Amino acid sequence: MRFLKKNLFLILIILLAAFLRFFWIGKIPAAIGGDEMVYILTAKTIFLRFTDLSGTWNPLSIFTFHYPAGEGQAELSYFLLAPIVGYAGFSIFAIKAFYAILGIFNVLLIYLITNKLFSKNAALFAGFVAAINPWQIFLARTSYEMGPAVFFFLLSFYLLLVLKNWKILIAVPFLFCAFYSYIATKLAFLPFVICVLIYCYFVNKKYFKQYLTVFLLSFLLVLFFAFTLKTSQVGQRTSEIFFPNNPLISTQVNELKKASIQIPFLNFFDNKLTIYSQVLFTKFINAISFNYLFITADNFYNVGYGFFYLIDLIFVSLGLYFGFSKKRKESILLCAILIFSLAAQLVHVPVEGNVMENFSPHLSLFLAILLIFIGFGLSQLCLIKNKSLKIASILVVVLIYFISLAGFLNVYFFQYSLRDNFGFHVRLMSEYAKLASQNGQEVVIYSPQYQDEFKKYLFYADSLNNNNFSKIKNMLSANEKIVLDNVAFMGCDNSVDPTKTKKVILSNNVCGGLSSKAKRLSIARFSDGGELYGIYNDTMCSRFSLKPYPSNISVNDFDVEQMTAPQFCQTFVISNH
16 A cells, blocks of 8 residues: 555556557557568568578578568567467457557656656656657557667666666666667667766766676677678668768759859868758758647658647756756756667658658657656646645646647547558458458459568468468469469459459459449548449448448447458448449
8 A cells, every 4th residue: 555655646657558558459550550560470470480481581590680581670579579479369459469568668667767867756747748648659559660679778778777786787688679679779779878878877986897898798789780781681771871972962062063153162061061961950950840749740650640749848848948957967868869869860761762751760769758858847847836836737737738638539549540551451351352252252352562462461361370381481482373262362464354254353443443344342441432442243242231432430340350241341342333
């Protein structure tokens, strides 16, 4: 009872965080994203055969930065997911539940770090804003690698702050896990370690040997990674790093020189280094801009809501101001981590070539650390001398936060879920194909990304096991038509005439239409009813009364695999007549 009374607010915060991360977690988001699917399928094959789908890769080589064929993702997620998909199967709930638990621990770690650096009041506020923060909720409800990365960075941070003597080395395995968790945060890893070690040494005034050992081990890991870049797939991703010799910089320099009056000092002002510096500064400003952080976010997050609430702007400003006034060392440490955590974003060039584009996964550590300043800013309310005014101020602020939270939850659960995020249409296609094949029909799916859609079908239909592993491996390596349990996948073929076959045909709308004489049903977008897959020769859904467009979708409808055929057809399949 003494423990509960002493930690009541923290317990309530953790319960709030758990509720927001677990509520409807098996239904929203309604699908698994592409990168998530890569980890999940490979984790399953590791559990089954200790290899990947190609059968040519040894999982232990991942720690020497050698990846499955065609992949260049982070390393640790495969092993975190392997026991989950191995024992629980391809369960959306089980997979996301694991990451939700990590998200809850992230809230606890933000509390513990803030308590160590600032005060218990600041820690409670930081834990509270972390529990209800839009980005933290969003991230914890996915199975992307940024969640484990933030967890291990925060855990290492806390351990280095509190451990003494040779126990400090306990942090090393968790630092290594942080490094292996996400490719983007590798750039920030060594600066992060250096910043935290310097702070800890000057605070403790001892343990130099222990901190030096941690640094040397971390440095050797980074050095080893650098040496493997030439021989690993991740080395190919160095083309995504924005260097001064990037063609975009050269083009901009040449255009400026052509548009300038020639003067002796022109090269001093307009050269690759100055333009590169300007671009980096602009990227930095874009990444920390009010509009990006609090209003628009980016296409990855795509919720239609900022990473923070508008009220957070007030308290992050107060946190920075009072932090440097009252806790200068701690604030310098956190600001240094914030700056270095932007490294991946500053030097990233997207595949599309838009250098200025923000990509929120690169900012995951930045967005987590900023919550500590918000918590410290909020804690200044506790310094109001008038007790009644202090209580009233805190209650009003908490009320505003809960109103903001309600607005975010409304968007996230009831609007965001209808936007076909993470390829929900592929989940619908997979369920239709599974139901139709179980009904005794042969099904053929035509799509330009047929191998990718087949892999997603394996997940949604839970069709990858020891018995068919070799067959699936051979079909994928042959790079030809794929057939599994009466369901076939192949590339687009508009010459097919559905009227001359009894097979059920699903044609991705990207392929274009098939014979105009053939009657068809459709799997359509929720937003405008536009066709995503045309369904030809259906005998399963055409027996029922179908809608002319998707309507009256409820959250329970996202539990697709639990539906009967009539329920599925009348909810997601539409008639074109």
